[in-house]
Amino acid sequence: MSGCLDNVQCHLPECCRIGDKRNAIASVLAGIFFFHGWWIIIDAAVLYPDNSQMKHAYHVVGIFSTVAFFMINAVSSGQIRGDNYNSGCLGQTGARIWLFIGFMLAFGSLIGSCWILFGGYVTNSFEAVYPGVAIFLQNFFIFIASMIFKFGRTEDLWE
Template identity: 65%
Template structure:
């Protein structure tokens, strides 16, 4: 993922050196998006406090995603490459395993949230649409 934006040409602005700050900017944008997601989820939990309106067990995907977010951001590129991390629990291998577990948690929570979206909400909307079209005809 480190070379994802290498071929992308930013607009030339001499006041900002994007080459050194690319990862920092991407981290800040990811943090803002993550904060916005939590803000919307907390707002929905406050507006719909009853479990019949909003199942609060669905927030576990957000909790695991937050845990994975911190796990992934705790490992630097130098630790994965082995440039600056020789000691520790397992050295470079430990950093890679930690990063792999973080990505697995992140993708698992993403898949679970899509399952919840389609299983709990999209199927209800399709059922309601089917019932209204049958009632109209």
């Protein structure tokens, strides 16, 4: 069954064609998002150093999001499909479990940052809501970075 957009062709000018630069562009974009996520939370930690304004335990969500970033991008698509990975502890099944746990950590961190923003700052009517917004933006940017780094690159260029 074909899709409705299979026959649509978009002719891009020569300057806008990505070609062999796809992996480099995706890596740089993911790095920019990852950097900005951590930069925002460092800014919030410097502006609100007191534990009453921004609890230090809220940084754990960003650490879990960073661990999820590395877990998601530690396995290649070939390992998930089973194309080039038949050894190891659990083989293809182990790679899929590892990726699933990484996605659970990423989504859990994003949901946790939403809970911190709304439950900890918006509903309690703090005078400063920026620490909650910074925690959410950190986790959102790291999540976007992990998705760009995982799905924006292609493994065809590695060969």
